[in-house]
Amino acid sequence: MGDAPFLLLAGVLAGGMNALAGGGSFVSLPALIGAGVPSVSANATSTVALFPGGLASTWVYRDGLTGVCGVPLAPVALVSLAGGLAGSLLLLWTPAALFDQVLPWLLLVATIMLAFGRRIGPALRARVRAGLPTILGLQFLLGIYGGYFGGAVGLMMMAVWSILDGAEVKALNAPRTLMVSAANGIAVLSFIVAGAVAWTACLLVGLGAVAGGWCGAHVGRTLPPAVVRAGTLLLAAGTTVAFFVRAYG
Numbered sequence: 001m002g003d004a005p006f007l008l009l010a011g012v013l014a015g016g017m018n019a020l021a022g023g024g025s026f027v028s029l030p031a032l033i034g035a036g037v038p039s040v041s042a043n044a045t046s047t048v049a050l051f052p053g054g055l056a057s058t059w060v061y062r063d064g065l066t067g068v069c070g071v072p073l074a075p076v077a078l079v080s081l082a083g084g085l086a087g088s089l090l091l092l093w094t095p096a097a098l099f100d101q102v103l104p105w106l107l108l109v110a111t112i113m114l115a116f117g118r119r120i121g122p123a124l125r126a127r128v129r130a131g132l133p134t135i136l137g138l139q140f141l142l143g144i145y146g147g148y149f150g151g152a153v154g155l156m157m158m159a160v161w162s163i164l165d166g167a168e169v170k171a172l173n174a175p176r177t178l179m180v181s182a183a184n185g186i187a188v189l190s191f192i193v194a195g196a197v198a199w200t201a202c203l204l205v206g207l208g209a210v211a212g213g214w215c216g217a218h219v220g221r222t223l224p225p226a227v228v229r230a231g232t233l234l235l236a237a238g239t240t241v242a243f244f245v246r247a248y249g
Helices: 004-020 025-034 039-060 073-092 096-127 132-148 153-165 169-194 199-220 225-248
Strands: none
Touching (some): 004 025, 004 169, 004 199, 025 039, 039 096, 073 169, 096 225, 132 153, 132 169
């Protein structure tokens, strides 16, 4: 309980980040590991803790919910659920030592996609037209990523969607919060059934995340997209470097 203020604050920051652009696990996961939770359990605990905050953000953004890359919400949500289930089971079967080695690379992929996705998007769209199978297939893979790792899955979704559709990051916030909640929702059930959640830490981070998610969604509706993008990218890059040092330093 000596870590309670630290975990509450981490939850507020993570919930706010998830509401603004995603990437809240860049805060909550290191905080949980720093509080002594083993890495696999910390990842599961982070997913469960941030889930209610994601729902709060989705409710705030409900008026902006539209399809993804021209595809209606329902099929995208269904494949997100299926991917989230597959990814969560994969995480539960992954040894902690292996996950510690993989984690920095997952963070790096998310950071690169956030940083350069908008640059490669126009060139890709000029050569390839993404149809329904491509969009749903990519979303299924994103669901697996979300269920397995959770960290920055919202950033990954927006990076991929912006490559395929060219939409501005801010306009993708509403469907992003819904799809992350779909993938995480089924993962939450898996982690609870498997007993992988550190509940005391989870409740502390979760309480903070609800407050942060609600406030962050309201701020995100008015904050300039460039500010949201720059702040998230800086934090993502810093966290990625820190985890590479932790794993290989």
